[in-house]
Amino acid sequence: MTVFKADWVLPVGAEPIRNGWVAIEDGRVAAVSGTPTSGVIDLGRAVILPALVNAHTHLELSYLRGVVPPSARFLDWIAAIMAARRRYANPEDPVILAAARAGIEEARASGTGLVGDISNTLVTVPLLREGAMAARVFYELLGFNVDDPAARARQARAKLNSHASAGDIRCALAPHAPYSVSPGLFRAIREDIDAHPGDISTVHLGESPEETSLLAHGTGPWRDLLTTLGVWTDRWKAPGVSAVEYLADLGFLDSRVLAVHGVQFQGSDLARLRALGTPVVACPRSNRYVGVGDPPLEAFYAMGVTVAFGTDSLASVQDLNLFSELARARQLASRVPARSLLESATRCGAAALGFGNEFGTIEVGKRAALIAVRIPAAGAVDVEEYLLSGIQPDAVMWLPKNPDTQ
Ligand SMILES: [Zn+2]
Numbered sequence: 001m002t003v004f005k006a007d008w009v010l011p012v013g014a015e016p017i018r019n020g021w022v023a024i025e026d027g028r029v030a031a032v033s034g035t036p037t038s039g040v041i042d043l044g045r046a047v048i049l050p051a052l053v054n055a056h057t058h059l060e061l062s063y064l065r066g067v068v069p070p071s072a073r074f075l076d077w078i079a080a081i082m083a084a085r086r087r088y089a090n091p092e093d094p095v096i097l098a099a100a101r102a103g104i105e106e107a108r109a110s111g112t113g114l115v116g117d118i119s120n121t122l123v124t125v126p127l128l129r130e131g132a133m134a135a136r137v138f139y140e141l142l143g144f145n146v147d148d149p150a151a152r153a154r155q156a157r158a159k160l161n162s163h164a165s166a167g168d169i170r171c172a173l174a175p176h177a178p179y180s181v182s183p184g185l186f187r188a189i190r191e192d193i194d195a196h197p198g199d200i201s202t203v204h205l206g207e208s209p210e211e212t213s214l215l216a217h218g219t220g221p222w223r224d225l226l227t228t229l230g231v232w233t234d235r236w237k238a239p240g241v242s243a244v245e246y247l248a249d250l251g252f253l254d255s256r257v258l259a260v261h262g263v264q265f266q267g268s269d270l271a272r273l274r275a276l277g278t279p280v281v282a283c284p285r286s287n288r289y290v291g292v293g294d295p296p297l298e299a300f301y302a303m304g305v306t307v308a309f310g311t312d313s314l315a316s317v318q319d320l321n322l323f324s325e326l327a328r329a330r331q332l333a334s335r336v337p338a339r340s341l342l343e344s345a346t347r348c349g350a351a352a353l354g355f356g357n358e359f360g361t362i363e364v365g366k367r368a369a370l371i372a373v374r375i376p377a378a379g380a381v382d383v384e385e386y387l388l389s390g391i392q393p394d395a396v397m398w399l400p401k402n403p404d405t406q
Helices: 059-064 075-086 095-110 124-131 149-161 183-195 210-219 221-228 242-247 267-277 284-289 297-302 322-332 336-352
Strands: 002-009 017-025 028-031 040-042 046-050 050-055 111-119 134-139 169-175 201-205 255-263 281-284 307-309 371-372 394-400
Touching: 002 297, 002 371, 017 210, 050 095, 050 255, 050 322, 050 336, 059 075, 059 095, 059 124, 059 281, 075 201, 095 111, 095 124, 111 124, 111 336, 124 134, 124 169, 134 149, 149 169, 149 183, 169 183, 201 242, 210 221, 210 242, 221 281, 242 267, 242 281, 255 297, 267 297, 281 297, 281 336, 284 322, 297 307, 297 322, 307 336
Parallel strands: 002 040, 002 046, 050 111, 111 134, 134 169, 169 201, 201 255, 255 281, 281 307
Antiparallel strands: 002 017, 017 028, 046 371, 371 394
């Protein structure tokens, strides 16, 4: 057994511990309090906390870092990304794979130990496994105009099964968004989720005002783009409601579906999500980058929905550092307690991704996926607030999971 001691231990879900320590044995947390007897490694001016959880990213898009500049209009950004993605016809192009591998390492170096990764091609599954990064991989489907949605979902499931979920890499089907997936395909994916009770799914929801107008009136830039792409169909009728109401009425949303973005969510949407137990994943830096505005983060917390954080992909954010996302969240939600924001980035994210028994808090028996962050010399630092100040990778250290063998 090895004991790590530090000025602070942040168990998450319990009070921060001054001059705390954590004992690790066989890759698990063996104790968090009491009097350590032997093998104490004193980290000094540092805070020990659980690894962060990035609940929404697209590692396979890492090669698009900086390719499309920030945009004031979401649809302009979407069109530019679609054009950029056509550059590599082969999803396993070495450029794509190398960038995704580097993305995994970048996430880890900034303290992330678990990711929710969207993939259209599943190329990231072996990379995550090889990089030993725990992940919920969402195999994302698009299809606004699909003749046989059930067949589409069946084919996707067959491909998913060939990548067998195992251990720390758990895969499931996920629809992209209401403007790119037909009601029939939403239902077919929901049937697949219901047939796999351990699966967790996700959907981009309430991201842009253009999505809101398409669902409310069947008009606007999304309809124009779908028409240009040749996939618009008059069979699709605008539901005349919000994105949340639409998918809730379809029976798609529940506690096993993560709603990502929510920039356009109103109070009534949040009340419905809370009732359904649907977690919301906020990606505030990406939202600003793609020109959709800022998520109503304080309302998320005030309405009592479960909030997790994601960076989104490197196509729409500068880095995969979840501490940077927290710093942005702090700017947008100055009245939300620091503790709540940190819980979102750890415990809530882990639970939302279905890894709540292993990650997200420092508790006896849980995985020793722990980091230490260096803190300033000043005696009276509010350590929780300090963690929201934009921690950089050079201040982050991983605690060895099996110190006895290293
Ligand atoms: Zn996304």
